[in-house]
Amino acid sequence: xxxxxxxxxxxxxxxxxxxxxxxxxxxxxxxxxxxxxxxxxxxxxxxxxxxxxxxxxxxxxxxxxxxxxxxxxxxxxxxxxxxxxxxxxxxxxxxxxxxxxxxxxxxxxxxxxxxxxxxxxxxxxxxxxxxxxxxxx
Numbered sequence: 001x002x003x004x005x006x007x008x009x010x011x012x013x014x015x016x017x018x019x020x021x022x023x024x025x026x027x028x029x030x031x032x033x034x035x036x037x038x039x040x041x042x043x044x045x046x047x048x049x050x051x052x053x054x055x056x057x058x059x060x061x062x063x064x065x066x067x068x069x070x071x072x073x074x075x076x077x078x079x080x081x082x083x084x085x086x087x088x089x090x091x092x093x094x095x096x097x098x099x100x101x102x103x104x105x106x107x108x109x110x111x112x113x114x115x116x117x118x119x120x121x122x123x124x125x126x127x128x129x130x131x132x133x134x135x136x137x
Contacts, residue, residue, distance in 0.1 A: 001089060002081035006130045007045065007052035009078040011065050015042055015057035018074075022046050022053060034109050041065050043109045054080070054109070078116070080128035086113045089129055093117065105131070 012018040022028045028046035035042045040063025045052040056077060058066030068077060083089040086105045094100055101116040108114035110133055117127040 001092060002083060002129070004082050005051050006080040006082040006128075006132070007054045008076065009054045009056055009080060009126075009128070010075065011056050011058070011068050011072075011077040012074045013057070013069055015044065015055060018055045018057075019044060019046075022055070028053060032110055035059070036109055038106060039064070039108065045109065078126040078128050080114075080130050083129050083131055086115060086129060086131035090115055093129075098122065 010018070019030060023030060023046070026048075028048050030044060031047045031052065032045040033043070037059070040059045042057045042059065044055040046055070056065050058064075058069055060066050061070055065077065090100065090103065090105070094103070099118040099121040101118050102114075105113040105115045108130065112133050113131040115129050117129070119126050
């Protein structure tokens, strides 16, 4: 069902400080930076092997990531898995009884298709499935 881990999402209060940490201390290369208004974040992807670390700075306190940071502070936000066909994967996951946050995919960073699964159904971990644009049919 899942092809590989696409990225690990980390919520941060100070995006530039987080980039400096990951680039300087961990020698990860910045691959992409984008504001995703629909998700209320400024997002950065840093390369690590065949996957990424995604740093997420909330655009405001009322956004999902803003509420996360206010409640928990900076830290691990979600794990994302790459899939070849997000619509088919969502149907399969739903049929298995997993609670979906997104019943239909939406557009995420780098124009990928994304959908989130509720942590109540995934062992307490916010889970994202991603169909990268290169794989969008």
